Amino acid sequence: MAMIEIQNVTKVYAGGVGAVNGVTLDVEEGETLVLIGTSGSGKTTLMKMINRLIEPTSGDIRIRGKNISRMNPIALRRDIGYVIQKIGLFPHMTIEDNIAVVPRLKGWSPERRRQSAEELLSMVGMEPHQYLRRYPAELSGGQQQRVGVARALAGDPPIILMDEPFGALDPITREQLQEEFRQLKERIRKTIVFVTHDIFEAVNLADRIGIIDEGRILQVDRPERILAHPADEFVARFLGKHRFQLEMSTAQVKDVMNEDAVTVRISGHRQSVARVVELMRQHRVTSLFAVDEQRKLIGIVTSEAVRGIREEIGLEEIVALDVATVSPETDLLSAVHVVANSKYTALPVLDESGRVVGVLTASSLIGVFADGLTGNGGTPAHRGVLPDTAVRKESEKA
Amino acid sequence: MIEVAQYLVSRRVDMLYWTLQHLQLVGIAMGIAIAVGVVLGIILTRVQLLAAPLLGAASVIQTIPSIALLGIMIPLLGIGRTPAIVALTLYALLPIIRNTYTGIQQVDPAIVEAGRGMGMSGRQILVMVELPLAVPVIIAGIRTSTVICVGIATLVTLIGAGALGTPIITGIQTYNDAEIWAGAAVAAGLALLLDFLLGRCEGALTPKGIKATS
Ligand SMILES: Nc1ncnc2c1ncn2[C@@H]1O[C@H](COP(=O)(O)OP(=O)(O)OP(=O)(O)O)[C@@H](O)[C@H]1O
Ligand SMILES: [Mg+2]
Numbered sequence: 001m002a003m004i005e006i007q008n009v010t011k012v013y014a015g016g017v018g019a020v021n022g023v024t025l026d027v028e029e030g031e032t033l034v035l036i037g038t039s040g041s042g043k044t045t046l047m048k049m050i051n052r053l054i055e056p057t058s059g060d061i062r063i064r065g066k067n068i069s070r071m072n073p074i075a076l077r078r079d080i081g082y083v084i085q086k087i088g089l090f091p092h093m094t095i096e097d098n099i100a101v102v103p104r105l106k107g108w109s110p111e112r113r114r115q116s117a118e119e120l121l122s123m124v125g126m127e128p129h130q131y132l133r134r135y136p137a138e139l140s141g142g143q144q145q146r147v148g149v150a151r152a153l154a155g156d157p158p159i160i161l162m163d164e165p166f167g168a169l170d171p172i173t174r175e176q177l178q179e180e181f182r183q184l185k186e187r188i189r190k191t192i193v194f195v196t197h198d199i200f201e202a203v204n205l206a207d208r209i210g211i212i213d214e215g216r217i218l219q220v221d222r223p224e225r226i227l228a229h230p231a232d233e234f235v236a237r238f239l240g241k242h243r244f245q246l247e248m249s250t251a252q253v254k255d256v257m258n259e260d261a262v263t264v265r266i267s268g269h270r271q272s273v274a275r276v277v278e279l280m281r282q283h284r285v286t287s288l289f290a291v292d293e294q295r296k297l298i299g300i301v302t303s304e305a306v307r308g309i310r311e312e313i314g315l316e317e318i319v320a321l322d323v324a325t326v327s328p329e330t331d332l333l334s335a336v337h338v339v340a341n342s343k344y345t346a347l348p349v350l351d352e353s354g355r356v357v358g359v360l361t362a363s364s365l366i367g368v369f370a371d372g373l374t375g376n377g378g379t380p381a382h383r384g385v386l387p388d389t390a391v392r393k394e395s396e397k398a
Numbered sequence: 399m400i401e402v403a404q405y406l407v408s409r410r411v412d413m414l415y416w417t418l419q420h421l422q423l424v425g426i427a428m429g430i431a432i433a434v435g436v437v438l439g440i441i442l443t444r445v446q447l448l449a450a451p452l453l454g455a456a457s458v459i460q461t462i463p464s465i466a467l468l469g470i471m472i473p474l475l476g477i478g479r480t481p482a483i484v485a486l487t488l489y490a491l492l493p494i495i496r497n498t499y500t501g502i503q504q505v506d507p508a509i510v511e512a513g514r515g516m517g518m519s520g521r522q523i524l525v526m527v528e529l530p531l532a533v534p535v536i537i538a539g540i541r542t543s544t545v546i547c548v549g550i551a552t553l554v555t556l557i558g559a560g561a562l563g564t565p566i567i568t569g570i571q572t573y574n575d576a577e578i579w580a581g582a583a584v585a586a587g588l589a590l591l592l593d594f595l596l597g598r599c600e601g602a603l604t605p606k607g608i609k610a611t612s
Contacts, residue, residue, distance in 0.1 A: 053515055078517035088512030092530045092605030101526075102516050135607030151516075161515075 001065050002026035003159065003191040004050060009059030011045050011215075019045040021215040022059070029158075032185055032192040033220075034206035036199060036238075042215040043195040044085065047161050050193065051080045063159070078102055081152030081160035081190075085167065087144050089136040095121070095147055096132040102155035120150040125180055142173040149181065153188065162194045166201065178204055199239060203227070203246050211235050224250040245333065248368075253335050254328035256368055257349045257358035262288040266298060266315045273309050273318070276301055289348050290319045295355045297348050299323060325350045326360055336365060401576035402583065405565075409580075413565070417584055420561040423479065423554060424547045424592075427486035431543060435491050436536065439498025440524065449499060456492035464489070464550045468557050482551075482559035489550055490543035497539025501532030530605050537600040541593055548589040552581065562588070 004027040011020040019042045027033045035043045048054040049061060052073040061068050068076055081102075089098050097104075099120055100113040108116070118128040124146040136144055145165060152160050166174045166181075182205055185192060196202055202209050203223045210220040211231075219231035227247045230236035239246065262283045264276055279288060280303055290298040299319035306318060324342045326335050326349055339347060339362050349358040406413055442449040459467075467488070471481035505528050513523045529536075555563035562585045569577030 051515060053511065074517050074519055076517075077515055082512070082515035084508060084512050084515060086506075086508040088506070088508040090509060090512070090527060090607075092607045094607070101513075101518075105517055105522070137607060 003029040003064060004193070005060075005062040005065075006046075006050075007060045007062070009046070009049060009056045009061060011042070011049065011054060012057045019215055020049070020056075023212075023215070023217050025210060025217055025220060027191055027193060029191050030189045031207040032194055032205055033208050033210055034194045034196060034202040035210045035212055036196055036202045037212035038197060038238075041212045043197075043212055044163055045215075046212070047163055047193055047195055050159075050161060051077045051082060053077075078105055078155060079157045079159070081154075081157040083148045083152045083160070083162040083165045085163040085195075087148045087165075087168070089144055089147060089151070091136050093135075094132065095134050095136070095139070098136065098147060099151045099154050101151065102157075106155055108155075116154060117150075120153055121147070123153070123184065124150045126150075142169055142177060145169060145177060149184075153190075157190070159191045159193070162192065164195055164197070167196070167198075174201075181205065199242060199246065200249075203250055211238060213238075248333040248336070249331045251332045251368070252328065253326050253330045253332065253349055253360055254358070256332065256364050257328065257360045258364065259358045261348065261356050261359035263291045263295065263356055264288055264301065264315070265293065266290045266319065273306050273315065276306055276315065280306075285346075287344060287346050289323075289356050289359070290315060291356055294353075297323075297325065297350055297354055297356050300344055300346070300348070302344065320344075323348060327351070328357060332365070332368065335360060339365060402579045405576045405580045406584075409565070413580065413584060416560060416562045416564050416581070417588065419559075420548070420551050420585065420588065423482055423486060423551050423559065423561055424544065427483050427490055427547055427551075428540070428544055430483070430487045431490035431494055431547075432540060434487075435494030435539075435543075436498050438491075439495045439536075440502065442495070442499045443502045443528075444520075453492075453496055453499070456495055459488050460492045464553055465556070468553060472557060477558040479559050481557055482554035482561075485554070486547050486550060490547050493539040493542040493546070494536070495539075497535045497542075498532065501535030501539075502528045504535070505531045531608060534600060534604050534608070537596060537603065541596045541600070544592050544596060545589050548585060548592065552585050 006023055006025040006027075009020060009023045010018070012018050021042075023046060025033075035046065037043050045054055049056050050063075050068075052068060055069075063071075063076075090101070093101075096114065096117045099117040100108075103113045103116055114132075117132060121128045121131060126143060126146055131139070131143070131147075136147070139147065145168075148165060149162075152162070166177050169177065178201055185205070194205060206223050208220055209223050209226055211218045211226070211234075213234055219226055219235050221229075224247070226235065227239060227243060227250060230239060236243075262279060262285050264279060276288065280286065287300055287302040290301055292298060299321040300323040301315065301319055305320065309318065320343075323344055324338050324347055326338055326347055328349055328351065330338070335347075339345075339360070345362045347360045348356050349360055351357050438452065442452060462470075464485070467485050468481070471485055475481035475484060502524075509531070510523060510527060513527045518526060551561050552563035552566055554561055555567050562581045565577045565581035566585075569575065569579075569581065
């Protein structure tokens with residue numbers, strides 16, 4: 001059962017404005033659903049029907065299977081965090097009191113309220129003792145918005161509604177808050193409905209994106225799927241000229257890397273150069289990675305470095321340590337920059353502990369670029385990856 | 399000047415009595431006006447349909463010349479303190495109702511919606527959000543009313559309610575300038591003093607977060 005089930009919901013405002021027209025949509029527990037659409041498309045209206053700030057003209061909304069029209073709206077709202085389009089902090093309350101509103105309404109003890117306010121403030125990246133006693137007017141816009149997020153999390157609601165929470169911020173602060181929020185939501189695992197009209201924000205934060213126009217949901221899917229398969233002309237136009245860039249930012253290194261990096265162990269007993277030459281010939285690569293017993297990266301050995309060297313020299317002496325690395329989660333857009341600035345055409349892909357888990361090559365990226373724009377190949381992971389340096393060929397796998 | 403001072407000294411017991419009488423009339427009238435005016439102002443924000451007619455009616459009362467209003471009171475309530483207090487209350491009401499109403503109306507709707515969205519009941523929104531934010535405007539209305547009241551209370555002697563109008567009216571009738579000045583000066587001083595004290599109240603009651611950022 002989905003956390004929020006929206007069934008055939010319509011809202012016609014007094015005066016006959018049809019703001020939402022027969023929307024059916026499920027929001028799964030723990031997911032972030034981003035509603036995106038142009039101004040006036042009905043995003044706010046749809047969102048406010050979830051906490052009954054607006055009553056639908058027809059249709060049903062259920063939360064955990066319970067029809068909300070039969071719930072007490074006040075109790076309902078105390079269990080749904082809400083960040084409004086214009087922040088809306090209470091100017092006459094301290095930051096602590098602002099955050100503690102819902103806990104206070106729920107009758108928590110003062111100690112518990114204070115403790116939760118402190119925790120939440122640190123969670124949004126603000127030093128509690130510096131800010132708890134301040135007033136909203138004494139904070140910057142970005143800080144106010146952080147407090148707005150903390151306030152919505154207070155009382156530990158399972159659902160959070162956020163209406164363009166970062167819309168009013170300058171681009172740099174906005175990006176920073178988005179990034180922090182992305183990490184925060186991974187930790188707190190709430191069901192989040194997030195409204196925006198910024199496609200980059202949507203792609204960055206969403207588990208799924210719902211595209212809304214004239215009160216209708218045109219497409220709901222994972223960001224990379226919407227980018228690869230826009231449902232119709234409008235969606236495609238909405239993604240517009242940013243589509244390729246967006247696609248690159250949703251795909252990660254692990255989608256295109258080759259997991260069979262050719263490596264050679266050098267610590268412990270000495271490895272001969274002849275062994276390296278043999279490996280390169282066998283796997284038809286021009287470079288390979290030197291690793292220790294735990295497969296942790298030491299450096300890169302290139303064919304130029306071994307050319308003409310006699311067998312007696314230890315590998316340590318020809319390993320280049322200045323190799324740039326990426327992680328499996330690095331997005332392709334950033335990876336392209338790393339590759340472009342790298343001395344070597346093959347980059348080791350390292351997990352958190354520094355172990356080599358794959359190799360990313362310039363030509364595999366070029367392959368993605370070649371296929372990417374046509375949009376006919378699903379996610380980049382499913383596209384062909386060209387054989388290259390440090391890459392074991394399919395046929396040669398053990 | 400000297401005559402005025404002499405008058406004040408020689409009639410100090412009477413002056414003190416009239417002053418206290420004045421304060422008492424204004425105090426009672428203001429007490430009633432604040433209680434009724436704030437409640438009416440709040441009701442108007444909830445029942446918007448009433449706002450225009452009620453504020454209109456209160457303005458009409460305000461336009462009636464005070465002497466005339468006191469005269470109108472006599473056939474209804476006779477003479478003495480009661481009609482005086484009723485008249486003063488009526489004059490004091492308008493600024494308080496109007497400022498309470500506008501003070502609450504001018505609260506940013508986004509802030510009220512935030513409160514509603516977090517699960518505040520209507521009463522909680524009023525007490526926790528709207529009234530604290532409207533305090534400076536409401537007190538400004540109370541200050542205006544108080545000054546008006548102190549002034550109009552100098553006339554209630556005409557319907558036998560005494561107060562600081564007594565020496566003024568006697569002075570006019572007996573061509574005694576010193577007596578007129580004495581009454582006027584004390585009444586004016588009283589208005590200034592009350593306005594000052596209410597100003598201090600405003601400072602104390604205005605929530606810290608919305609005071610002009612220093
Ligand atoms: N209270 C209202 N009464 C009448 N019409 C309204 C009301 N609120 C919104 N509308 C109309 O409903 C439509 C959808 O409005 P809504 O606020 O949901 O749009 P939105 O997608 O949130 O836009 P934005 O990105 O500008 O916030 C618009 O045409 C708007 O004019
Ligand atoms: Mg909106």
